Amino acid sequence: MAPNLRHLRAFCVVAAHQSISRASEEVFLSQPAITQAIAKMEQALEVDLFTRRSDGVFITDAGKLFLIRAVRAQAFIRTGIGEARRIAQAKNGKGFDNLDQLISGVQVRALIAISKTGNFSLAAKLVGISQPSLYRAARDLERLSGIALFRKSSQGIELTPAAEISARYAKLAFAELRQGYMEIAEYKGIDSGRIVIGTMPLARTYILPTAINRISKARPGVEISVVDGRYEDLLHGLRYSEIDILIGALRSPPPIDDVIEEEVFEDELALIVRANHPLTLKQDITIEELAGYPWITPREGSPTRAMFKEFFAKQGHSLPESLIEASSLILIRGLLMDSDRITILSAHQTRHEQEQGLLVQLPMDLGDTRRPIGLTTRRDWHPTTAQAELVEALRMAGRNLT
Incomplete structure (x- = not known):
């Protein structure tokens, strides 16, 4: 749902003043226009945002709920x-000081679409308007x-560096509104919405399936999407x-301070x-x-690869x-089953294969290879009830492994 940013601001100002006439003076829209804007928002959300009385409008x-997200x-x-x-070091006199009150949803969506496609024609198709x-x-933006x-x-x-940072925050703004729509649905007793989880190999075997099954039973209407990938790519997706x-x-510590x-x-x-x-x-x-056997290792830059190198270095031996x-457990399992290769990874990742007698651990002391496994979220993230329940389900699944 594409937001009308001016309508959104009108809604916030009306809520603050409990008055359409005062809001009209502040957002430079007529009272009928504000009334119509709020009516359109109520129609889209299928809830009443305000109660109208002779002494004002009351949220x-x-x-x-929606005001927090707006x-x-x-x-x-x-x-x-x-x-x-x-970033652009824009000087006074360039651009409008009240830009946040002037830009439109279409302009912001155009910025985001161009950042994704790098092409005006493809961006137009993504937004759903002509080139x-x-x-x-x-x-105009x-x-x-x-x-x-x-x-x-x-x-x-x-996009220029200035546009990139603006696009990132625009995506965060639109994501905030999507969460607002989810919360309104939850308020009406409807399980809906979509939760996207970025996952690295370790979590795919037990923690994530356990948590997803738990939340799916409690909220069957919530769509859950799982994204696999490299840490750097997943972190980028999280931040955007x-x-x-x-x-x-x-x-x-985290590689950047806007995540926790x-x-x-x-x-x-x-x-x-x-x-x-x-x-x-x-x-x-x-x-x-x-060292005499062939090995399967994680890619360069990963914590496990670093521990693999450290293990051989402490033993005073060169690497195999x-x-x-490889990071795909399916590929690793296939390679191990049909060869004499060795791999280094979490025992939790192969728990099912070990229970079935397909794979085994070698009795080798690797020293202290403990590493923390957990959740990474945006520092400014404010989860919906369904998202918070999924986070708790992930915590519970992790505790069951200890």
């Missing part, structure tokens, strides 16, 4: 504008802000509101091989024997020569 409980969304828009001007209309909206937002590149159109929650190995981490449990690494691997017949395994980088 309803549903209105209070205020936060507008704050994100203002922050994005301020950060963009700071000339989108181009005009984008250039540039003119109003007094900041260069777009530049040509070898691939098409790219494309992902709600990230679960996996924590970086401790919460440890759910501690994990330890193990050396995993197929059942009947030659090394399973030995009582004492030497570092030379380990035959390495395959």
Whole structure:
């Protein structure tokens, strides 16, 4: 649902003053226009936002719920504008000081669409308007802000650094409103909405399936989407509101200060091989024997890869020569089952295969390989009830592993 930003501001001002006439003076809309704007919002949300009385208009409980999201969304828009001007070092006289009151939802959606596609035509299709209309909206936003937002590149159109930060906060604003729609649905007793979880390999085996099954039983109408990927990609999606929650190995401290981490449990690494691997017949395994077999390791830059390197370095031995980088448990399992390869990963990740007698742990002391596993969320994230329940389900699943 695309928001009308002026209507949204009118709603907030009416709620603050409990008066349409006072709001009219502040947002420069006529009283009939404000009345119509609020009526359209109520129609879209299918709830009454205000109770009308002779002594004023008073916000309803549903209105209070949505007001929190509307205020936060507008704050994100203002922050994005301020950060963009700071990055662009925009001087006084360039652009309008009250830009947050002038920009339209279409202009902001155009900015976001161009950031995703790098092309005016593709962005127009994404927004659902003609290419000339989108181009005009984008250039109007540039003119109003007094900041260069777009530049040509070898691939098409790219955003300037100022536009990138503005687009990020715009995405956060729109995500805030989507959560507002979810909360209104919850208020009406309807399970709806969508929760997006970014996951790294460890959480996929037990924690995430357990938590999803729990929340799906309690809220069958909530759609849950799971996104796999590299930590850097998932973190980017989290910070740009494309992902709600990230679960996996924590970086401790986080690589950037606008996210927070919460440890759910501690994990330890193990050396995993197929059942009947030659090394399973030995009582004492030497570092030379380990290095003589081919290995499967996580990619460079991951915490487990660092521990793998550290293990061989402490033993005073060079790394094995035959390495395959992989993070997919399905691929790792297939490689292990049909070869004498060794891998280093969490024992929790292969718990099902070990219970079935397909994979086993080698009796090798790896030293202290404990690492925190948990949740990463945006510092400014304010979860809906359904999202908060999913977070608690993830915590419970993690506690059951300890």
